[in-house]
Amino acid sequence: MLNILLTLAVIILFYTVALFLGGIVERVRALxxxxxxxxxxxxxxxxxxxxxxxxxxxxxxxSFKYMDFASLPKAASNWGxxxxxxxVITAWITGIIFVVTHIALFYFVWKYRGEKDKKATxxxxxxxxxxxxxxxPALAMAVLVVMGLKTWFNxxxxxxxxxxxxxxxxxxxxxxxxxxxxxxxxxxFGRRVLSKEFVSPDNELGIDWTDPASHDDFFASELYMVKxxxxxxxxxxxxxxxxxxxxxxxMKMDCVPGVPTGIGFTPTMTDDETRELLKSNSHxxxxxPETNEPRYVKFNYELACAELCxxxxxxxxxxxxxxSQSKFEEWTKTQKPFFEVNKDRIQAWLAARNLSAGASKGSxxxxxxxxxxxxxxALKLDSNMTKVEGATHNIADNxxxxxxx
Amino acid sequence: MATIAHGDHGxxxxxxxxxxxxxxxxxxxxxQFLFTGIFWSIVxxxxxxxxxxxxxWPNETFPFLETLLGKWAExxxxxxEFYYSLVTMHGTILVFFVLxxxxxxxxxxxxxxxxxxARDMASPFMNMLSYWFFLLAGLLMLFSLFLQTGxxxxxxxxxxxxxxxxxxxxxxxxxxxxxxWFFSMSMFIVSSLLGGLNYIAxxxxxxTKGMTMWRLPLPVWALLFTAILGVLAFPPLLSxxxxxxxxxxxxxxxxxxxxxxGGNLLDYKGGSPILYQHLFWFLGHPEVYxxxxxxxxxxxxxxxxxxRKPVFGYKAMVYAIGIIVLLxxxxxxxxxxxxxxxxxxxxxxxxxxxxxxxxxxxxxFNWLTTIWKGNLRLTPAMMFALGFVxxxxxxxxxxxxxxxxxxDIPLHDTYFVVAHFHIVMxxxxxxxxxxxxxxxxxxxxxxxxxxxxxxVHFYTTIISAYAIFIPMHFMLSLPRRYYVFSNYQTFxxxxxxxxxxxxxxxxxxxxxxxxxxxIVYSALKxxxxxxxxxxxxxSNTLEWTTPAEHIHGNWPGEIPEVYRWPYxxxxxxxxxxxxxxxxxxxxxEDAH
Ligand code: HEM
Ligand SMILES: [Cu+2]
Ligand SMILES: [Cu+2]
Numbered sequence: 001m002l003n004i005l006l007t008l009a010v011i012i013l014f015y016t017v018a019l020f021l022g023g024i025v026e027r028v029r030a031l032x033x034x035x036x037x038x039x040x041x042x043x044x045x046x047x048x049x050x051x052x053x054x055x056x057x058x059x060x061x062x063s064f065k066y067m068d069f070a071s072l073p074k075a076a077s078n079w080g081x082x083x084x085x086x087x088v089i090t091a092w093i094t095g096i097i098f099v100v101t102h103i104a105l106f107y108f109v110w111k112y113r114g115e116k117d118k119k120a121t122x123x124x125x126x127x128x129x130x131x132x133x134x135x136x137p138a139l140a141m142a143v144l145v146v147m148g149l150k151t152w153f154n155x156x157x158x159x160x161x162x163x164x165x166x167x168x169x170x171x172x173x174x175x176x177x178x179x180x181x182x183x184x185x186x187x188x189f190g191r192r193v194l195s196k197e198f199v200s201p202d203n204e205l206g207i208d209w210t211d212p213a214s215h216d217d218f219f220a221s222e223l224y225m226v227k228x229x230x231x232x233x234x235x236x237x238x239x240x241x242x243x244x245x246x247x248x249x250x251m252k253m254d255c256v257p258g259v260p261t262g263i264g265f266t267p268t269m270t271d272d273e274t275r276e277l278l279k280s281n282s283h284x285x286x287x288x289p290e291t292n293e294p295r296y297v298k299f300n301y302e303l304a305c306a307e308l309c310x311x312x313x314x315x316x317x318x319x320x321x322x323x324s325q326s327k328f329e330e331w332t333k334t335q336k337p338f339f340e341v342n343k344d345r346i347q348a349w350l351a352a353r354n355l356s357a358g359a360s361k362g363s364x365x366x367x368x369x370x371x372x373x374x375x376x377x378a379l380k381l382d383s384n385m386t387k388v389e390g391a392t393h394n395i396a397d398n399x400x401x402x403x404x405x
Numbered sequence: 406m407a408t409i410a411h412g413d414h415g416x417x418x419x420x421x422x423x424x425x426x427x428x429x430x431x432x433x434x435x436x437q438f439l440f441t442g443i444f445w446s447i448v449x450x451x452x453x454x455x456x457x458x459x460x461x462w463p464n465e466t467f468p469f470l471e472t473l474l475g476k477w478a479e480x481x482x483x484x485x486e487f488y489y490s491l492v493t494m495h496g497t498i499l500v501f502f503v504l505x506x507x508x509x510x511x512x513x514x515x516x517x518x519x520x521x522x523a524r525d526m527a528s529p530f531m532n533m534l535s536y537w538f539f540l541l542a543g544l545l546m547l548f549s550l551f552l553q554t555g556x557x558x559x560x561x562x563x564x565x566x567x568x569x570x571x572x573x574x575x576x577x578x579x580x581x582x583x584x585x586w587f588f589s590m591s592m593f594i595v596s597s598l599l600g601g602l603n604y605i606a607x608x609x610x611x612x613t614k615g616m617t618m619w620r621l622p623l624p625v626w627a628l629l630f631t632a633i634l635g636v637l638a639f640p641p642l643l644s645x646x647x648x649x650x651x652x653x654x655x656x657x658x659x660x661x662x663x664x665x666x667g668g669n670l671l672d673y674k675g676g677s678p679i680l681y682q683h684l685f686w687f688l689g690h691p692e693v694y695x696x697x698x699x700x701x702x703x704x705x706x707x708x709x710x711x712x713r714k715p716v717f718g719y720k721a722m723v724y725a726i727g728i729i730v731l732l733x734x735x736x737x738x739x740x741x742x743x744x745x746x747x748x749x750x751x752x753x754x755x756x757x758x759x760x761x762x763x764x765x766x767x768x769x770f771n772w773l774t775t776i777w778k779g780n781l782r783l784t785p786a787m788m789f790a791l792g793f794v795x796x797x798x799x800x801x802x803x804x805x806x807x808x809x810x811x812x813d814i815p816l817h818d819t820y821f822v823v824a825h826f827h828i829v830m831x832x833x834x835x836x837x838x839x840x841x842x843x844x845x846x847x848x849x850x851x852x853x854x855x856x857x858x859x860x861v862h863f864y865t866t867i868i869s870a871y872a873i874f875i876p877m878h879f880m881l882s883l884p885r886r887y888y889v890f891s892n893y894q895t896f897x898x899x900x901x902x903x904x905x906x907x908x909x910x911x912x913x914x915x916x917x918x919x920x921x922x923x924i925v926y927s928a929l930k931x932x933x934x935x936x937x938x939x940x941x942x943x944s945n946t947l948e949w950t951t952p953a954e955h956i957h958g959n960w961p962g963e964i965p966e967v968y969r970w971p972y973x974x975x976x977x978x979x980x981x982x983x984x985x986x987x988x989x990x991x992x993x994e995d996a997h
Binding site for chain 2: 003004030048063070098102125134148149153175195200203239240247256257258259299309310
């Protein structure tokens with residue numbers, strides 16, 4: 001309490017002194033009869049603003065160096081590389097405009113700072129000039145739009161055929177965890193039924209165990225992708241909005257309850273390759289005091305949530321990896337299908353309802369995922385995403401963690 | 406046009422209540438908006454200092470926080486729930502209460518009647534209501550901070566389902582805090598509509614003789630377009646809020662569908678959270694122009710007067726604002742590229758979004774040409790107007806990254822966006838507001854503001870603002886709205902920068918308090934603005950033809966007639982370097 005009062009006293013003192021000093025300067029100006037004469041101030045601030053401007057532009061330039069550690073390593077996906085190129089082109093265009101206009105601003109203020117017997121030049125408009133600086137930005141924008149949309153349509157191709165060897169992964173966000181479902185060896189996800197009958201704390205995704213395709217699906221606690229193999233994420237959310245964000249791959253897409261979304265790309269850099277790159281980054285090459293090793297040794301990709309989803313939004317971190325196909329297969333073998341692990345419980349659940357595992361021949365279509373809603377709207381929302389095979393999952397093995405605090 | 410002489414003004418004695426509280430006089434209402442706006446800026450900025458403490462020093466504890474905040478900062482550290490309430494309230498307060506109501510309310514009220522030559526607003530009563538609804542909205546929002554479950558914490562955009570499910574397990578702030586948020590916003594929208602309709606009616610109908618549209622000063626043009634934007638864009642937000650309350654209270658499914666909480670499927674079926682985003686941003690994007698257009702107007706005026714030169718390309722400036730208003734209604738979904746909406750839509754919005762950069766660029770070039778070959782008088786107001794130009798350039802350019810949907814894939818919802826909008830909207834609009842306060846201070850308070858403190862305020866603010874937001878551009882991988890980020894190896898590298906930013910946030914806050922102290926002190930004790938010099942800046946506009954003390958009806962006799970546009974500076978005619986709008990054209994002078 002005393003501390004708070006003391007701090008307050010110091011602050012009040014600070015402002016009183018400031019007011020006092022400011023008051024004196026103004027009183028002196030008034031005594032000299034210069035209260036509305038800014039000639040001296042023009043001199044001072046014309047120069048000061050120019051000095052500030054030089055300092056500002058230098059700091060701006062240096063910040064690229066100071067902040068170098070902050071840059072992410074080379075994009076680890078095919079689209080990421082394209083997006084980065086676009087970013088760099090935009091940065092050059094805007095950077096040049098930024099520097100030129102700022103130099104003009106600082107220079108003009110200094111050059112035309114007011115003097116007693118100088119006169120301003122009356123110059124109210126010029127159609128030529130205005131035409132010039134309407135059309136040049138318009139042209140620049142046209143170039144940016146064309147290049148941007150080319151990449152955009154690459155990332156979201158408007159076609160429904162999938163690459164043959166595509167790996168499809170279902171990622172579902174929930175407070176505050178990711179549920180990653182792999183389709184298992186059959187490459188097909190077990191159907192999901194979003195009805196009160198199927199959805200339960202043991203089966204949050206509403207997986208239909210009567211669908212045989214569900215029996216080899218497994219849930220992963222870390223994301224594994226394969227270098228050079230297109231990967232497709234079918235995204236969803238259970239409770240609130242989340243956003244599936246892979247910074248190293250420059251990829252992001254919201255996960256929306258009730259509206260399936262998706263994103264796809266091809267990973268281009270394995271974990272090891274990126275580690276190699278990071279050796280030349282000042283931060284990653286430095287020694288981690290905890291392990292006594294350079295930091296890049298422990299590097300892995302990360303999956304983050306980019307849409308505010310509640311009090312532990314920041315805690316939805318999941319490690320991610322890009323490996324070779326053979327390593328991926330090795331890893332797959334270590335993953336146990338959820339059905340296998342929870343067989344007894346699931347069988348009991350089925351028996352209680354007079355159903356049997358794998359009996360269903362139902363089609364694995366999206367409509368089922370959407371709780372049987374086959375309305376045009378439900379289907380149309382997905383028209384530009386790849387077709388979502390039934391989606392599923394459950395959570396019992398992913399204990400909800402409340403983000404490290 | 407209003408040319409009726411109000412000879413009987415000043416006769417009737419006003420009570421204290423009528424004069425200061427339930428005033429219907431535009432000049433008093435302007436001051437009410439200004440002081441309420443200042444109150445909210447201090448609250449909003451203090452909140453940012455609190456969460457900057459958390460971001461800068463996530464591992465330290467500050468016992469005084471527990472003294473102040475109790476259960477929200479147990480152990481001297483702000484809890485994550487309270488952190489999210491703070492960022493939500495900070496955003497809401499600054500966007501709506503300060504930069505919308507505080508900025509437009511102050512300057513529309515002050516400048517519209519003065520600069521068009523009117524005795525007051527078309528409906529002084531509606532004008533008063535507009536203020537009182539604004540105050541009510543604010544009080545409701547303030548009250549929500551004291552709720553057991555905390556204030557709303559879904560971000561200033563309040564996306565459902567987070568804001569749609571009334572369940573403390575999902576989000577404590579989504580209980581009463583959110584109801585109050587929407588209720589308060591509804592009051593705010595009413596205030597804004599009452600104000601806006603009145604501004605439009607006043608500008609269109611109450612111009613004095615000779616004040617044609619093409620003779621309007623640019624602040625008035627800007628405020629006219631602002632009001633049009635507000636009147637068209639706020640109602641959709643009101644409907645969005647209503648529908649969301651239906652979902653929350655009556656369990657309808659406008660925005661909610663297939664929601665599983667704690668393993669239980671809720672009954673909502675068929676709604677779409679994306680619909681809310683469309684409705685929200687249909688207001689939300691125009692809203693950013695509601696904030697920046699008055700800033701454009703003030704900047705143009707202050708630059709021109711203090712350069713002793715006409716605004717370059719007056720008509721181009723007006724057309725640019727007009728095009729921005731039109732296109733401003735066609736770009737809202739650039740906030741939603743990654744929302745799951747159809748990617749084809751994204752391409753259309755990319756096109757319009759980058760198109761809107763063209764009129765913005767025209768404005769910047771015109772401002773630069775306005776000061777070119779001027780005879781610049783570098784008052785504090787002028788410094789802030791120049792600062793505005795710098796900030797608008799810096800922030801506008803980063804818009805070109807975000808507007809391009811492909812580049813927005815990685816950038817969306819990261820610190821890059823935070824940097825973009827704080828510079829182009831937050832800091833820039835504040836700079837224009839500062840410029841306006843310094844420039845019209847004598848008119849508002851009958852005294853001059855202390856210039857020395859004004860310069861100190863300027864340099865500290867521009868340096869600290871850039872020191873805060875330039876580094877954020879480089880934190881472009883870090884998602885916004887993270888309470889801590891040390892749990893990610895990708896992001897924990899930002900810990901030192903984050904401290905740096907927090908230090909400058911505190912410095913900047915201190916500088917703003919200096920400004921407030923200066924306002925209060927100068928309004929009470931500053932050098933008097935007297936009838937000896939009624940036009941200290943040598944300005945052409947009508948407000949400087951009114952008497953030094955505020956009188957009801959603004960002009961004691963007839964309202965002056967207008968003969969020319971407002972930007973005849975340094976024309977070479979007459980014996981001063983300005984030609985007030987009330988001076989008839991002389992032989993050899995060109996009309997504009
Ligand atoms: C030069 C033209 C501009 C372009 C192309 C542009 C583009 C964008 C885009 C695409 C976003 C969305 C970024 C994202 O969330 O991923 C954005 C965010 C934003 N912009 Fe701009 N912008 C421009 C100018 C402005 C101006 C003049 C203002 C305000 C005065 C403004 C205020 C905002 C705000 C407040 C946000 C963030 C809202 C939020 O997510 O909380 N922008 N801008
Ligand atoms: Cu989240
Ligand atoms: Cu926008």
